[in-house]
Amino acid sequence: MKGHLKNFTLLTVSTLIMAVGIYFFKFANNFTFGGITGFAVLVAKFTPLSASDFSFIANMLLLIIGLFVLGKKFAAQTSYSSILLSVTLSGLERIYPMSHPLTNEPLLELIFAIVLPAIGSAILFNIGASSGGTDVIAMILKKYTSVDIGKGLLASDILFTIAGFFVFDIKTGLYSLLGLTMRSTLIDSLIESLNRSKYFHVVCSEPEPICEFIKNDLKRGATIVLAQGAFTGDDKYIILTVLSPNEAIKLRNFIKAHTTGAFLLISNTSEIIGKGFHSV
Known part of the structure; x- marks a missing residue:
């Protein structure tokens, strides 16, 4: 019982940390790295949907697909974090709508946009969980194909990041590219630190x-x-x-x-x- 309570607490805290970093720092600055949330920034530019609402819809669709394709075990491990992240992002948008970044320091905001989600992801990965999103796509591809999943997801991340150069401006694209470069390295380092x-x-x-x-x-x-x-x-x-x-x-x-x-x-x-x- 104590172990289940600890895991539940870690799932909740890590997911909320991710949500804060994504909503206040990533979405507000149009940073396009990082799977579904990076793609959501691009979608929000061309559709009436906000980045938070698109993330909610995409994560729920992927969660349903994952449930049917990957089974109940997948749902038990992923659904709570995925739903909590999606609901929190949509809730923050309605409670604290943002029309511009919190500060005039994009580099400072990029650091928080990288570090907070990286901390949340590292905790989730360390306890064998995930927040859904492109992780679901990776798990489905792994089940039915021999595709190198890591390279495939990295390629999609790179495409979303490069798109930021054309959809927004060079400065935003460069910050997004820097974020993509630092994100995976930081997550690996944090996981290693947690297990040291x-x-x-x-x-x-x-x-x-x-x-x-x-x-x-x-x-x-x-x-x-x-x-x-x-x-x-x-x-x-x-x-x-x-x-x-x-x-x-x-x-x-x-x-x-x-x-x-x-x-x-x-x-x-x-x-x-x-x-x-x-x-x-």
Whole structure:
């Protein structure tokens, strides 16, 4: 129950963060990068529909198509975020209509248009969810074709972004192109930061006190490997464990205070699969 509540909270907060970044900074400045919401900016220029309303219609249509093509499991993972994002964008348009950007600093607004949706997307991807949109198209193509989905979606994003040069002006197009370039890199970096852990190699002669501290105080597991010193030929033990950054500080301080002659190798890692981390 606690895990479901945490996931629901993360879904809600991340989707609302995305909505704020898209509505107040992306739509208001006509930035055309980023899937359905980027396309919505172009549609709003030529039709009576606003970008928010077009996003709502497009996301709902894609959600219905996804339900029939991809099944109920897809709907359970995607529908809440997709509906919440679409409804929030349409609601913001009616509660706080915007006829111009919030500030006269387009570069500052571009940063928020990139960072806020990127944070929201990173949280969603990290818990195995999505906000719908072009993700639905990607999932359908993946099911029925051998098309390289990543390249296909990147190509559509590039087309929408380039269209911004002709539909609006060169400055808006350049900002959109910059946003497209930075967006995917930032999302990858944020996901890595959310999953970052510390991987320990501890080489020592007496592993018991260190392992007891890991098990009893940190509530983590460890693996002991018997080794031999290349220079002295003495028997050594290598303790392997993965900890959160806060736990890593505690272990490092414990070893420093209670163990002499230990050799530590500590590295950053973000791909941990197993008990206590991500399930297989």
